[in-house]
Amino acid sequence: MKRYLVLENGSVYTGEGFGSTKPVTGELVFNTGMTGYQESITDLSYHGQILTFTYPLVGNYGINRDDFESFKPAATAIVTHEIARRPSNWRSQMSIAEWAERNDLPGITGVDTRALTKELRDYGVLKATLVDEVTEDTVANLKAQTLSSNQVAEVGSKNMYVNPTDGVTIAMIDFGLKNSILRALARRNANVMVFPATVDAKTILDAAPDGVLLSNGPGDPESVEGIQEVIRELEEQLPLMGICLGHQLFALANGAKTKKMKFGHRGFNHAVKDLQTGKTNFTSQNHGYMVDGDSIPGTDLEITQYEINDESVEGLRLKNHQAFSVQYHPDAAPGPHDAEYLFDEFLAMAAKHKEEQTHA
Missing domain, CATH: 3.50.30.20 (Carbamoyl-phosphate synthase small subunit, N-terminal domain)
Structure with a gap:
């Protein structure tokens, strides 16, 4: 045929x-x-x-x-x-x-x-x-023909659901999440509550999680309406981690800009340099937009990682907050597992927050 x-x-x-x-x-x-x-x-x-x-x-x-x-x-x-x-x-x-x-x-x-x-x-x-x-x-x-511009609304969860365990509780906002992120958290005994991309901050805070994870997803980060204010409110009160699209939304919420790439990063062998440890990890990536590195100065964001080949922004941290993000997939699936340690770091932040709240 x-x-x-x-x-x-x-x-x-x-x-x-x-x-x-x-x-x-x-x-x-x-x-x-x-x-x-x-x-x-x-x-x-x-x-x-x-x-x-x-x-x-x-x-x-x-x-x-x-x-x-x-x-x-x-x-x-x-x-x-x-x-x-x-x-x-x-x-x-x-x-x-x-x-x-x-x-x-x-x-x-x-x-x-x-x-x-x-x-x-x-x-x-x-x-x-x-x-x-x-x-x-x-x-x-x-x-x-005009292609769809709000793809998160087409693929994200419409309702809240729970992947329960007895560990720390993580609220994940679903912009089009991969099952491998749920698996990575389940292996670490995290109790995951998944919320739709239309969630407001009060709904998440009322659920009393120990941390917030912004998932991956498709399309232009600027097309996701109403989420930037939610992120700003949550990062003030809870540890927060962003992955892929979640990384871009985290950047936008804190004053940076994003831009469309010429042909994107889609593969499993992208070398990323960690400026804090000096180590280089191989990572799994799938994105057509990126954080504009020139927009970081003047914000409270700090670049923590960059891509070796094109020097694009691969990691961010919010100064004086327990909040960070990465452009790649630490969950891999498929790809190298060099960066899985980031889940351990995030869950340690959530466990510390839980302990502090228990003794407050």
């Missing part, structure tokens, strides 16, 4: 379709990871995006029940050079093509994904569409 990937700059890539045959449009991005395709496809930070895998073979270990970051595919469609016809792994339950068909996920294979990635590096991210035929109006229609 021949299908076409058409970019808004007029480029056309031909391949074979698999999964759903519906036409789709989204922001075309690429991921440089060699593994972790299942986690990436179900990562809600990819909501509204057509995901290109730079590694030539995708699906070689199949799809299993344990590696989902959300219940359904988050990416709008996937682009591959080759998909494995016969996956081999003791956990595998089905092939990626079978899973895509069951979950109405469009895919295209047989594409020169290396050439496509080079084009995206030159042009930056582009709108793209996946269609069965190309007409003289395809590119014009693509250019005329």
Whole structure:
């Protein structure tokens, strides 16, 4: 089944379709990871995006029940050079093509994904569409389409729920969280209360948590309405940690600015330098926006980490507060676990706050 990937700059890539045959449009991005395709496809930070895998073979270990970051595919469609016809792994339950068909996920294979990635590096991210035929109006229609701007509202939790244990209580604001963050906290016996992105500060404070975690999520941080004042109120009273989109919202709430990147960071080998320890960690990243480093001076924020390759802001701390954030995913899934210690540091801050409140 021949299908076409058409970019808004007029480029056309031909391949074979698999999964759903519906036409789709989204922001075309690429991921440089060699593994972790299942986690990436179900990562809600990819909501509204057509995901290109730079590694030539995708699906070689199949799809299993344990590696989902959300219940359904988050990416709008996937682009591959080759998909494995016969996956081999003791956990595998089905092939990626079978899973895509069951979950109405469009895919295209047989594409020169290396050439496509080079084009995206030159042009930056582009709108793209996946269609069965190309007409003289395809590119014009693509250019005329407007992509969703408030993606957090489309994927975040609508109701509060609890992942209970007997440890310190963490209030997590869900902007499109990955299951791996819940798993990382569960391994540390944290009692997690998950709140929707529309929550107000009073609701969280009335629940009496010991700390607040701002989750990852998709889209432009400036499109998330009403959350900056909530963050400012919470950070005055509770230890706070931000991850990915949560890092950007933390920055905005404290006077910094964010900006869209040319083609983003999406992969599992980004080297990050910690200015406090002098160590360099390899990290898992998935974001198309970044904190503008030039906007930090004059705020109460302090840069704690930066990306080795492009020197973008990877970590922030709020002076005289128990509040910090990182642009990458310390939960990894997939990726290196160099930065998992950040959860331990955050939970230690929450435990200390709990003890202080108990003896106050």
